[in-house]
Amino acid sequence: MTALSIREVGPRDGLQNEDPVPADAKVRLLDALSGTGVGRIEAVSFVHPKAIPQMADAGEVWARAKKNPLVRYSALVPNTKGAQRAVAAGFTEIEVVVSASDTHNRRNVNRSTDESLDDIAGLIDLLHGAGASAEVIIATSFGCPFEGDVDPRRVAGIVDRLVADGADRVAFGDTTGMGTPRRVEDVVGPVRDRHPDLPLLLHFHNTRGTALANILTALRLGVTEFDASIGGLGGCPYAPGATGNVATEEVVHMLEDMGYDTGIDLKALLEAGRLAQEIVGRELPSGVLKAGPRIPL
């Protein structure tokens, strides 16, 4: 059985794109998830509370959450200040984001992709100096809602620069669900060939139904690390009512049936999914949560 590494991003990426919920609920969700057998959790982000009120209590949430020694926790940060807060809170795995598309990057942080990469080079040094690792998430890797298709060579060039600047891991974000098996092949294939030892993580949205087909394609290309969000928590900011993150239950359900080992207990995961629904007070898009697994547990 091939072991896969699933990172649960519901507590951060999921809840950051939902209406704000109390710190208590976030702690309960983190604790439920860290008991499912999942190996990695994106726990919180350290961002300005005015920009992202959903994460204003990140420090409190993290301080109160159980720390499962078998789980690798990570935090997302937008800048030096966030990185310092994350390191001070005890995180040793830090994520930063840059968009492959210039337009998307400018809309997010009012600078070009290249300018952000300059900032990130400094952040990587700062994190390494503090004993933390640096993962860079390349948003809009499979397409940009403003520019349309993103040239895979542009994505590959960004990866080259990040590797040169010392990034420990790279993630490709399918920010608005524009990924398809063809795009996965075009973007992931050349990067895997060029940097076979670079830890590569894929983050798919299921906005147009393709997430599991994309994961299947990536598995064939040798990728073994995937993001997923409990219940499919976190909507799509560009299309109200549409699905965002692929649901962890759907990923685990399909991959375990195919003989992959995610280490995750689906029953515990479904309990966490029901908790996530209760916390946000709406039905989440996860099909496995709605219909149950193909064979009842």
Add this chain to the structure above:
Amino acid sequence: MTALSIREVGPRDGLQNEDPVPADAKVRLLDALSGTGVGRIEAVSFVHPKAIPQMADAGEVWARAKKNPLVRYSALVPNTKGAQRAVAAGFTEIEVVVSASDTHNRRNVNRSTDESLDDIAGLIDLLHGAGASAEVIIATSFGCPFEGDVDPRRVAGIVDRLVADGADRVAFGDTTGMGTPRRVEDVVGPVRDRHPDLPLLLHFHNTRGTALANILTALRLGVTEFDASIGGLGGCPYAPGATGNVATEEVVHMLEDMGYDTGIDLKALLEAGRLAQEIVGRELPSGVLKAGPRIPL
């Protein structure tokens, strides 16, 4: 570009699993769909109106619908009487169903799979005598909600018998969305090897998110014919609120991006999807309908 044959099943399989709608609405939907470029449409079923009130007006609907000479239309029938009605209405492509799982078959028609196969052998002769072709849909091919996994050898044995009995086409139905890429390989692979020239059609439900991953797997096995339902019309009878048929928009959107030729105009298809939503008065599960295509048309 590899040409694929998509059969649109929304007017029959979709609407049969929704609350009844007027004949007028059904005719409008059929006419909208036959103008999308789709090559095949499952139009109606000729079933007892007490058993399935949604299809009580099948004759009227079919008589009033435009007949696009570029579209192959089919009708589903449960028995001799239905077959006679379908042939009398002018259909030359007829579908009948049998379940791979004995329990599912008994619950549906109160006889064993073998008993149904005996009936179907007679139906095939009757249809051939009337100048019509006979497709047999094997329901629960990828799993049964009552029995769980269905042995692929059992499915293969049913196909052998159907071929011997003269079936013109065979379809594998993922009746309750239990299909996964592994199940597709296990069920489809051996049948393709044994009957390479048998027209084989796959019918997936997206109940647990796997439909497009399953289609991707089947494409790799050489399958080129797939069912899909406009908007994802037709719920899942075993899990209220859950998704049933895979949405035609999602299938076309992904496959065309991968370079396959479905012959379908996505813009016209999305208009038909909006009509389908209007007709049933609820939001349908199609992600492409909700969020729009990855690149605006």
